Amino acid sequence: MISRIDLRGSLPKGGELxxxxxxxxxxxxxxxxxxxxxxEDVRHRGSEAVREYTERFDGVRLESVRVPAQAVRDALAALDPGLRDALEEAIRRTRLVHRDQRREDVTTQVVPGGTVTERWVPVRRVGLYVPGGNAVYPSSVIMNVVPAQEAGVESLAVTSPAQGDGLPHPAILAACALLGVDEVYAAGGAQAIAMFAYGTEDCPPVDLVTGPGNVYVAAAKRLLKGVIGIDSEAGPTEIAILADRTADPVHVAADLISQAEHDTLAAAVLITDSAELADAVETELKGQVARTRHAERITAALAGRQSGIVLVDGLDDGLTVADAYAAEHLEIQTADAREVAARVRNAGAIFIGPHAPVSLGDYLAGSNHVLPTGGCACHSSGLSVQSFLRGIHVVEYDRAALAEATARVVTLAEAEDLPAHGAALKARFDWEVPAP
Structure with missing residues (x-):
């Protein structure tokens, strides 16, 4: 069901690993x-093109790409009370965490009379993409909308693929209603990203697009980066578990399965120095997968080249492997898990100990589940309030502070063969500006 990679006694280095x-x-x-x-078609034909591609790819003919506000309200009114309670609590916890991420403007006095202020300004308008393929993700509405709201974004639009009735899934609409978002579109795939980037008759263009999607969504983000800002090119979900002999194989197997449930390309990786744990986890996988609703999808994910059990000589090597893998989600199920977790350098999010499974982070931990995939956690972060803010340096110098800096600026400008840079400062004083 799942392959093994034995790195005991011969741990490769760097890129080879x-x-x-x-x-x-x-x-x-x-x-x-x-x-x-x-x-390009959406760029030139707007909403008509979006509707045609929705009919071609999703089998739904739309009268309008924009979801009526009443449909958003109706979805909330019809929402199961238990689901509403869970969504409201997820919103509360996520807002608590992201509210503490707000940035304060900072002014630094560089010299007497000379200051630089870093001012944090939210993006004006954001398009938030919520997938709607194998599963429905009202939780992704929360994870995208809450940090944008906490950052102070003034204009938010959500898009999600149309279902058979021509609307996004009602749970997604209800989540939008709970968050006060009434600008919602029934569009998915590359056409939705192009709609946000170029704007249509229905949807004004946005400055930034966030949210995960399939390979075509990722490709559209890559293509249109520059026209719009993007958070990342999200790939299939990943879980890596660094575990030793103290880990419970029942928990480890259940957590691997939980992420394999997303997609046949989902990655589930166990890194361990215990062959006994590896054997026990394999046994557990067989039994647990057989009892799951999506056994076929999970089996394909676990058997794929993206999943496996990696055997190492010890926790130091395990940490090396974990950092090289740079998982979207990394669980630490070892003795002294908190201390081990503190040594991790590369991960989208870290889950410590037996009582912090990735599934908690997907919904109710308060953390964000929009995280870097494909090894990008070695250089990128997950979605946060910071994703929706721009730091602008505001420079203010008085005459005396500028005069004190001028000689050095002239020296540096001459060293770079940019004499006009120095001349721009000298022009403010009674200094001779060299002839060209």
Missing amino acids: RSVLPRAELDVEAALEKVRPIC
């Missing part, structure tokens, strides 16, 4: 050529 670790194949470059004409 990364090359032997399990990883999903996601050919965004190949998808680029498929989404390019779609995006």
Whole structure:
């Protein structure tokens, strides 16, 4: 069901180590050529093109891409009370965490009379993409909308693929209603990203697009980056578990399965120095998968090249492997898990001990579940309030402070053969500006 990679006694280094670790194949470059004409078509024909691609790919003919505000309200009114309670609590916890991420403006006095202020300004308008493929993700509405709201974004639009009735899933609409978002669109795939980037008759263009999606969404984000800002090119979900002999194989197997449930390309990786744990987890996987609703999908994910059990000599090597893998989600199920977790350098989010499974982070921990995939956690962060803010440096110098800096600026400008830079300062004083 799941392969093994034995690195005991011969742990590769650097790029060689990364090359032997399990990883999903996601050919965004190949998808680029498929989404390019779609995006160009939406650019030129707007909503009509979005409706046509929705009919072609989703089998739904839309009268309007914009969801009526009444449909959003109706979805909330019809929402199961238990689900409403869970969503409201998820919103509360997520807002608590993200509210503490707000940035304060900071002014630094560089010299007497000279200051630089870093001013944090939210993006004006954001488009938030919520997937709607194998599963429905009202939780992703929360994870995208809450940090944008806490950052102070003034204009928010949500889009999610149309279901059979021509609307996004009612749970997604209800989550929008709970968050006070009434600008919602029934569009998915590359055409939705192009709609946000270029604008249509129904949807004004946005400055930034966030949210995960399939390979075509990732390709459209890559293609349109520059027209719009993007958070990341999200790939299939990943879980890595660093575990030793103290871990409970029942928990480890259940957590691997929980992420494999997302998609046949989902990655589930166990890193351990215990062959006994590896054996026990394999046994558990067979029994637990057979009892799950999505056994076929999970089996395909666990058997794929993106999943595996990696055997190492000890926790130090396990940490090396975990950092090389740079998982979207990393669980630490070891003795002294908190101390081990403190040594991790690369992960989208870290879950410590037996009582912090990834599933908690997906919904109710308060953390954000929009995280870097495909090894990008070595250089990128998950979605946060910071994702929706821009730091602007505001420079203010008085005459005396500028005069004190002028000689050094002139020296540096001459060293770079940019004499006009120095001349711009000298022009403010009674200094001779050299002739060109």
